[in-house]
Amino acid sequence: MATSLVNRTSATNQTLCFFRLSFNFLKSFNTSSSSANPSSTASSSQKPKRKKKKNLFEVSQFLPNWGIGYHMAKSHWKNVSYEITKINLYKDGRHGKAWGIAYKDGIPADAPKKISGVHKRCWRYIPSLSKSLEMKPTSPKSTETAQEIEAQAA
Structure with a gap:
């Protein structure tokens, strides 16, 4: 027990x-x-x-013609930008290659070159430079030649 x-x-x-x-x-x-x-x-x-920052392709996808002719720059750059001349996209639309003319203090470089760092998440669209280029008046020579052609045709 x-x-x-x-x-x-x-x-x-x-x-x-x-x-x-x-x-x-x-x-x-x-x-x-x-x-x-x-x-x-x-x-x-x-x-x-x-807010999650965007790479170059995510910024340019909402612009007409995927941003060709528009100015883009990295957010930490001062007085430097690229005017996009060519974009080669991969199938997903978020990756690819891009070429453009470099602008420093508003002065363009000689020829387009491949843009490095397009996949980094720090790109922004610069509306002021694109609008100023679109609003430039045409040169007087081009209007004179157009008037001469019209006069010759008449």
Whole structure:
């Protein structure tokens, strides 16, 4: 009878020990998660969500003719831009190759060259340079030659 009592008490001690361990585990889990939640919600409400920057192709996809003839620059560049002359897109539309004329302080370079870093997420469209180039008046020589051609045809 004594052995049965010893066996019974050891079995109850083992079950109590198991319940204590599981209760302590649950208690530590609940306290760590409850203390982490308020701080994470507070930090997320204070910080604005950062906007994902775009690569050259993601910027140019909304421009007419995939941005050919428009000016693009990296966001950290000062007084430097590219006028896009050619774009070679891959099938997904987010990757490819691009060529353009480099402009530094509004002065164009000699010939178009391949643009490096087109997949980096730091490109922006420069509307002021594109509009100024579109609004340039035509040269007086071209209007004079057009008038001469009309006079000869008449």
